[in-house]
Amino acid sequence: MKEDIYFLGIDGGGSHCRARLESADGRLLGRGFGGPANPCYGLDLAMRSIEKAAAAALADAGLPPGLMDRLRVGAGVAGLHLPRYRDAMCNASHPFEQLVLTDDLHIACLGAHGGGDGAVIIVGTGFSALSVVDGVAHTIGAHGFMMGEACSGAHIGFAAVNAALLAYDRLGQETLLAELLGRELGGEGLMLANALAGATADRYAALAPVVFEAAERGDAVAGRILREAAAFIDRVAQRLLERDPPRLSLVGGIAERIVPWLAPDIAARLLPAEAPAEVGAIHLAREGIAPAPTSIPETGISS
Amino acid sequence: MKEDIYFLGIDGGGSHCRARLESADGRLLGRGFGGPANPCYGLDLAMRSIEKAAAAALADAGLPPGLMDRLRVGAGVAGLHLPRYRDAMCNASHPFEQLVLTDDLHIACLGAHGGGDGAVIIVGTGFSALSVVDGVAHTIGAHGFMMGEACSGAHIGFAAVNAALLAYDRLGQETLLAELLGRELGGEGLMLANALAGATADRYAALAPVVFEAAERGDAVAGRILREAAAFIDRVAQRLLERDPPRLSLVGGIAERIVPWLAPDIAARLLPAEAPAEVGAIHLAREGIAPAPTSIPETGISS
Structure with a gap:
């Protein structure tokens, strides 16, 4: 029966994942949240996060949990452009009728531009564009925690911790960041390092608001970190615009606060995303196969 | 019986650990090696690495493994200046008669200057000074993977990967590092990030020789990474020399290769370490309690 088919879109980020449940005729039925879906934290955790978000969306819709095996799921997952994670995740068992997987960048672009052509820059926990x-796709970044980028939330948070530690050791300029991060993390110098030993990207990204606060209060070091991050985003935007996309959007957790730091001509080119990434994931769920962006080898696998 | 007492010194680094076995009257009896001893990779692995190095030293000395419980052990372990790791490790069970724990920096200084006053800069996998x-100790750095430093092997390797990825995305200058790292890790861009996803500090430190090779072949980006690392070490040396230590030594895996990049007046102040860190650890084993450097709160705990 037609009414028994449900489509679920998952935006699986490094910090948490978001689910959107729609009926066969496109009505929004419910929403749900889960934990981190980036398989770099472990395949089991990623799959559990997705299943938890799906279960929460069913509950939100007032539907029984037993409908899990009737869901046609499209999921865009952070880190999934890397073969090591994509292979592992595509081979993992799941409770759904169908699971179409791609990376988070892909669904963000589908969502931002209504499934049509366009370009997107994601600055959240990580960075990718x-x-x-x-029909020709071109990817920039998406290399993982702080690799090949200078603008993600994790990068900004890490740079702030670094600056605070250098100031503490009198190897770098004094900065308000030392005091603000010390308050946030309960100690400076040794205790700051102690609090952050083994910290993952999302932990550093959670410190990014402190950098904006310090910069707004006139701290020169925090200002430099944000100017460098913004200049990096400017360069990325220029690379993307070389290909003449009809639309360009900047999305992700720190997008809104970094805009005032961008070059005015770049900021003027930005258009709001039409819909969030989980709506892009619904496109995938409905199509049943992921149209692979050509510059991401073998991305978009139906299982 | 006096001849039944054995002293074992352990230099427990982030990449591997080294043991030195001495008789009660100070004769070298044997040496041994083990895996990474930094508890940031897990307490069990760290303790196993130390026990493995101890067992290897006993075997090297032609002594039976059953003598493990006769060993008086002094161990300097990377990361142990951080309370979270020190507390865990000091509460771990061990098979020795006695285990005196401190951080790796402390035993390096004891070894380098024959147990006397002096200063030491370690640039290996990590950085500390x-x-x-x-009797007054002053510590710089030792904050962990790439935090508050710009000169460790891990930092140099990471900076090289970063530069290669930026070049790949046409966001940074072209560099020979892209080709050399691509050869080392089996791919560029996406595949480089894929190979290094979740990599630990020692993995990046292992790439540092590639940076020296590229710089020696005239690559501007590699040269800049090494100049910045050397300038950082210069600043650290200046901070240490403000306290007038009678001796200053630069030790660790990349020490020898970075010396030609240092400022000539700093390079001229360096004296060779008198003995390696495991000899410093033997000092601890013989004293039975670790004389805590005052600026490292509560470091050096006998258990």
Whole structure:
């Protein structure tokens, strides 16, 4: 029966994942949340986070949990452009009728531009960017924790911790960041390092608001970190615009606060995303197979 | 019986640990090696690495493994200046007669200066520095993977990967590092990030020789990474020399290769370490309690 088919879109980020449940005729039925879905924290945790978000969306819709095996799921998951994680996740068992997997960048672009051509820059816990023009995709970044980027929330938080430690050791300029991070994490110098030993990307990204606060209060070191992050985003935008995408959007947890730091000509080119990434994931769920962006080898696998 | 007492010194680094076995009257009896001893990779692994190095030293000395419980052990372990790791490790069970624990920096300084005053800069997998003058200790760095430093092997390796990824995305200058790291790790761009996803500090430190090779072949980006690392070490040396230590030594895996990049007046102040860190650890084993450097709160705990 037609009414027994449900479509679920999952935006699986490094910090948490978000689910959107729709009926066959496109009505929003419910929403749900789960934990981190990036398989770099472990495949089991990622799959559990997705299942938890799906269960929460069913509950939100007032539907029984037993409908899990009737869900046609599209999921965009952080880190899934890397073969090591994609292979593991595509082979993992799941309770759904169908699970179409791609990376989070791909669904953000589908969502931002209504499934059409366009470019998107994600600055959340991590950084990545994608343009899709006339069916040709071009990816920038998405290399993982602080690799090949200088603008993600994790990078900004890490740079702030670094600056505070250098100031503590009298190897770098004094900064308000030392005091603010010390208050946030319960100690400076040794105790700051102690609090953050083994910290993951989302832990550093959670410190990014402290950098904005320090910069707004006139701290030169925090200002430099944000100016460098913004200049990096400017360069990324220029690379994407070389391919003439009809639309360009900046999305993710720190997007809104970094805009005033961008070059005015870049900021003027930004258009709001039409819909969030989980709506892009619904596109995938409905199509049943992920149209692979060509510059991401073998991305978008139906299982 | 006097001849039944054995002293074992352990230099427990982030990549591997080294043991030195001496008789009660100070004769070298044997040496041994074990895996990583930094408890940031897990307390069990760290304790196993130390026990493995101890067992290997006993075997090297032609002594039976049953003598483990006759060993008086002094161990300097990377990361142990951080309370979270020190507390865990000091409460761990061990098979020795006695285990005196401190951090790796402390035993490096004891070894380098024959147990006397002096200063030491360690640039191996990580970075840390210590001066001990008239019983007053002053620590710099030792904050953990790439935190508050710009000169460790891990930092240099990470900076190289970063530069290669930025070049790949046309966001940074072209560099020979892209080719050399690509050869080392089996791919560029996406595949480089794939190979290094979740990599630990020692993995990045293992890439540092590639940076020296590229710089020696005239690569500007590699040269800049090494100049910045050397300038950082210069600043650290200046801080240490403000306290007038009678001796200053630079030790660790990349010490020898970075010396030509240092400022000439700093390089001229360096004296070779008198003995390696495991000899410093033997000092601890013989004293039975660790004389805590005052700037490292509560470091050096006998258990």
